[in-house]
Amino acid sequence: MKDTKLHTIAMIPARLQATRFPRKLLQDLGGKSVIARTYLNTKATGLFDDVMVVTDSQEIYDDIKSHDGQVIMSQTEHSCGSDRIAEAVLAIDTDIVVNVQGDEPFTDKTSLKHLLNVFYQKDAEQIDLASLMTPLQDETDILNPNYVKVIVDNNNFALYFSRSPIPYSRNQQAPTQYYRHKGIYAFRKQAILDFSTLPMRSLEAAEQIECIRFLEYGKTIKMVETQENSFGIDTPQDLVRAKAFLNQQNQ
Numbered sequence: 001m002k003d004t005k006l007h008t009i010a011m012i013p014a015r016l017q018a019t020r021f022p023r024k025l026l027q028d029l030g031g032k033s034v035i036a037r038t039y040l041n042t043k044a045t046g047l048f049d050d051v052m053v054v055t056d057s058q059e060i061y062d063d064i065k066s067h068d069g070q071v072i073m074s075q076t077e078h079s080c081g082s083d084r085i086a087e088a089v090l091a092i093d094t095d096i097v098v099n100v101q102g103d104e105p106f107t108d109k110t111s112l113k114h115l116l117n118v119f120y121q122k123d124a125e126q127i128d129l130a131s132l133m134t135p136l137q138d139e140t141d142i143l144n145p146n147y148v149k150v151i152v153d154n155n156n157f158a159l160y161f162s163r164s165p166i167p168y169s170r171n172q173q174a175p176t177q178y179y180r181h182k183g184i185y186a187f188r189k190q191a192i193l194d195f196s197t198l199p200m201r202s203l204e205a206a207e208q209i210e211c212i213r214f215l216e217y218g219k220t221i222k223m224v225e226t227q228e229n230s231f232g233i234d235t236p237q238d239l240v241r242a243k244a245f246l247n248q249q250n251q
Contacts, residue, residue: 006095013081016057037105045109086196106230132182158221
């Protein structure tokens with residue numbers, strides 16, 4: 001068990017032109033943009049020494065600044081959020097870097113706290129990064145390729161991630177629990193710097209799931225189960241759902 005507190009920061013990669021829903025991060029969500037909601041919610045947890053947005057967009061930069069937030073402009077083009085964070089974190093002295101997805105404004109404090117706690121447990125030295133998973137029950141969600149599924153070993157280390165339903169239930173009598181991977185990662189700083197230097201391999205290219213790169217190069221990903229079933233905003237329909245969820249929270 002580790003006693004020394006690890007310096008921990010949250011970084012929120014924010015790309016304006018998302019393929020499935022362009023400019024989604026600047027869409028209105030209850031009077032604030034989606035990215036501003038994510039930033040303010042992450043900061044409000046009080047779990048981080050610093051919280052900052054990393055973006056390629058002047059509009060996102062100005063939006064976060066309007067909320068007195070910390071924001072960094074990327075200097076080069078990046079294909080994924082982890083690469084964007086790796087560039088920004090290179091000059092920052094920290095132990096743990098949490099990648100919070102800009103399109104997931106409702107991630108709760110309890111889930112983040114459980115995620116960070118793994119770096120203080122007995123197997124902490126084996127962990128390169130940690131991430132969250134939540135049980136899936138609805139067959140529509142299990143089959144949805146926008147929901148990345150994960151399977152783990154008996155110590156909750158990730159074995160594989162896929163957009164397909166995994167495991168495949170050939171034996172219909174066998175009890176099968178599906179888990180959705182929530183795209184929030186807690187990296188050791190060196191792990192995310194390593195990520196940016198490793199070329200993409202075939203499995204990551206096929207699935208378009210960046211954390212597969214870690215598995216392909218032998219890195220370890222500790223998965224933490226959470227019952228908090230928050231959701232990302234991938235489509236205009238998700239934004240409608242998010243607005244309804246926010247209104248329910250505010251009642």
